[in-house]
Amino acid sequence: MQDPAVTEPVVPETLVPRRLRASLTLSDRIFRWVARGGGALVLLITGGIGVFLAYQAKPTLDAYGWKFFTEQSWNPEANQIGVAAVLFGTIVIATIAIAISFPVALATALFISEWAPRGLKKSLVALVDLMVAVPSIVYGLWGFFLLQPQIIHLSRWITDWFGWIPVFKVDTDPDAAIFDGATYASSAFIAGIVVAMMVMPIACAVMREVFDQTPPGEREAALALGSTSWGVVRAVVLPFGRGGIIGGTMLGLGRALGETIAVVMIVSPLFEINWHVLQSGSITISSMIALRYGEASGSQLNALMAAGLVLFIITLIVNLIAGFVVSRSRSGAGTEI
Amino acid sequence: MRTLPPSQSPFAPQPPGSGTTHLPPPSTSNTPVNGVPVGDGPLEPEAPPEPERRKLRVVDVEDRACLIGSLLAGLSLTWVLYSRILPTEGTLGFIVCWWLFFTAFYTLITGLRRGRVVLADRFAVILAHSIAGLVGIALVSVIGYTLIRGIPALSHWNFFSSDLRTAGPLEPLTAGGALHALAGTMIQIGMAIAVTLPLGILCAVYLTEVGGRASKLVRSVVEAMTALPSIVAGLFAYVVLLIGFGMRLSGFVAAMAISVMMLPIIARSSEVVLRLVPNGLREASLALGATQWRTVWSVVLPTARPGLATALVLGTARGIGETSPVLLTAGYTTYLNLNPFSGPMTSLPLFTFKMSQSPEDNYISRAFGAAALLLVLVLLLFAFSRWMAGRGRSGAR
Numbered sequence: 024m025q026d027p028a029v030t031e032p033v034v035p036e037t038l039v040p041r042r043l044r045a046s047l048t049l050s051d052r053i054f055r056w057v058a059r060g061g062g063a064l065v066l067l068i069t070g071g072i073g074v075f076l077a078y079q080a081k082p083t084l085d086a087y088g089w090k091f092f093t094e095q096s097w098n099p100e101a102n103q104i105g106v107a108a109v110l111f112g113t114i115v116i117a118t119i120a121i122a123i124s125f126p127v128a129l130a131t132a133l134f135i136s137e138w139a140p141r142g143l144k145k146s147l148v149a150l151v152d153l154m155v156a157v158p159s160i161v162y163g164l165w166g167f168f169l170l171q172p173q174i175i176h177l178s179r180w181i182t183d184w185f186g187w188i189p190v191f192k193v194d195t196d197p198d199a200a201i202f203d204g205a206t207y208a209s210s211a212f213i214a215g216i217v218v219a220m221m222v223m224p225i226a227c228a229v230m231r232e233v234f235d236q237t238p239p240g241e242r243e244a245a246l247a248l249g250s251t252s253w254g255v256v257r258a259v260v261l262p263f264g265r266g267g268i269i270g271g272t273m274l275g276l277g278r279a280l281g282e283t284i285a286v287v288m289i290v291s292p293l294f295e296i297n298w299h300v301l302q303s304g305s306i307t308i309s310s311m312i313a314l315r316y317g318e319a320s321g322s323q324l325n326a327l328m329a330a331g332l333v334l335f336i337i338t339l340i341v342n343l344i345a346g347f348v349v350s351r352s353r354s355g356a357g358t359e360i
Numbered sequence: 361m362r363t364l365p366p367s368q369s370p371f372a373p374q375p376p377g378s379g380t381t382h383l384p385p386p387s388t389s390n391t392p393v394n395g396v397p398v399g400d401g402p403l404e405p406e407a408p409p410e411p412e413r414r415k416l417r418v419v420d421v422e423d424r425a426c427l428i429g430s431l432l433a434g435l436s437l438t439w440v441l442y443s444r445i446l447p448t449e450g451t452l453g454f455i456v457c458w459w460l461f462f463t464a465f466y467t468l469i470t471g472l473r474r475g476r477v478v479l480a481d482r483f484a485v486i487l488a489h490s491i492a493g494l495v496g497i498a499l500v501s502v503i504g505y506t507l508i509r510g511i512p513a514l515s516h517w518n519f520f521s522s523d524l525r526t527a528g529p530l531e532p533l534t535a536g537g538a539l540h541a542l543a544g545t546m547i548q549i550g551m552a553i554a555v556t557l558p559l560g561i562l563c564a565v566y567l568t569e570v571g572g573r574a575s576k577l578v579r580s581v582v583e584a585m586t587a588l589p590s591i592v593a594g595l596f597a598y599v600v601l602l603i604g605f606g607m608r609l610s611g612f613v614a615a616m617a618i619s620v621m622m623l624p625i626i627a628r629s630s631e632v633v634l635r636l637v638p639n640g641l642r643e644a645s646l647a648l649g650a651t652q653w654r655t656v657w658s659v660v661l662p663t664a665r666p667g668l669a670t671a672l673v674l675g676t677a678r679g680i681g682e683t684s685p686v687l688l689t690a691g692y693t694t695y696l697n698l699n700p701f702s703g704p705m706t707s708l709p710l711f712t713f714k715m716s717q718s719p720e721d722n723y724i725s726r727a728f729g730a731a732a733l734l735l736v737l738v739l740l741l742f743a744f745s746r747w748m749a750g751r752g753r754s755g756a757r
Binding site: 073149168176 | 450452477478480481483484485487488489491492494495496498499501502503505506509558559560562563565566567569570572574575577578581582583584585586587588589590591592593595596598599600603620623624627639643651652653654656674677678680681682683684687688709712713716717724727728731734735738739741742746
């Protein structure tokens, strides 16, 4: 890391704004109290959620203890409640989504900031922002009706060639006379692709923002030394934007962990740890809440709240790290994520 | 070779700190807040006119010939191998193989002619162009597929003018519609805006203008809550309002769930926008003797208006498309219900979700119709926010 003196421009003392002191008029006093009230109300509502979740989750966590994190099945009737399977599914789908969206987002961000025609650049930025705004239900429909029938063939191809890797194995007869599409459908892999479509633009927007802030002087220095455009990217843009790359990816990860409706539409719920990501069946915390809230009551709702709390805490940690990485990096000082 | 203009030369004398605070090019002004770009208001200082940009890459006839030749060679080789010799089939595989052969040929020829350094450059350029093209195709297919499959339902006027109370799964698309869902979406998002807009902006004003010791806490909590998964927001509203206060499934509860999700987003992006208002404007207003309240009302908020509008519109686009909070709180109905305080009230995303779970073709068509309608709404909101941001930029001068 570089000297902090370099990152923070030295402001001469004369430029420090003076403190304004004035006796407040009545209207100002009212204004200040109204504004404080607004802040307090927002704090109450938003902070209330976290506190409320923790409070509601406590009975469950007390009753089940560590078993809550190791039990796979979710059978409130049999008093078996645990988030091991759903947590596993959440992480698997988010990992697949990030594994797919990271290179795509990076390449797209580099394309927009480095190689896109100048006249097109603004429209491309707008298109990426548009992708962020497309509702998740639309991505879900697209994934279920258009993508899934195509992707099961890719799943089969991966299994045929890489089935010896345990993760890509599918429990089906590969030489069966009829292609058994249902085994490959509704898998964590397909859900991961659809979620990747959703988080890619989020990561891409942050990365592009950071790449665009690369100091022109350093770019030109690299060019003057004879580097190609890829050389500039490798030697200047990528090191400069490292914070943005990591932060954007983490931000996408935070979104991927909480994605609900597209996952509900695609995966078939399966409450056990399923290592075979190409095979039908998986479950995430958010899709479990969406599927099970209706039949839940009392302690079961508390258990769902506990699962929601776990999800929220993971998302929170991921987002905090993202914000920290971006704000600490050299490039991120002016970037808001 | 031309010399660099002094402002761009790395060795020209520069003000202190310019190595890190160099003004970004104008296009970076859409600062995204959690992926939501906020408005590029009239806030940044006018950038000096950019000097003419030189072309860094020279493309001569040989390069073009190389490109076209590689494309053709890749196509031919793929056709021979993939379609004639190997036992493979399928359009997707064909295109992938073509791309692989093309890339191999192109990098090989470039490598032979120009050496390793240019080879790496060309490979990276091809890769970035291909992936960006892939993303473009994906975006077009998402929007195009939804709109095209939505046309059968949308092309009947009754889709907009009647609800689904009489239309069973087997009714043709000429009967029944999604009026109830459209009305529900409008009512719910309207109520959510009515709650989140004043609260969000008030909170942002508090954070930027009033401040104080507690503001740090408020800011961190609001920032943390933008991470709240929407389903958890829905569960919160479900447990508090439905179980705790004994309300029934209704549009009001759904609007509250959406508000809980939208509030941190709008508060945070508004704060970013307000922080961009130059301090000089505030100080000028105060120096003229205006009270702080006057300054905020007549100077700060009008200056930030385009940015605030953009933040609001994009927050709305996010809230309008969220299914999961509504799924838990609105209740599903086929009747038109205009009273948000009693009875379940369906919204477009929920309608789409429920219809798409049905095996009936007509219901799936209706699902796509509703999804296309929702998509058009979001596109309109998005275009509106762009227009707003553009207008703010030009109108401020």
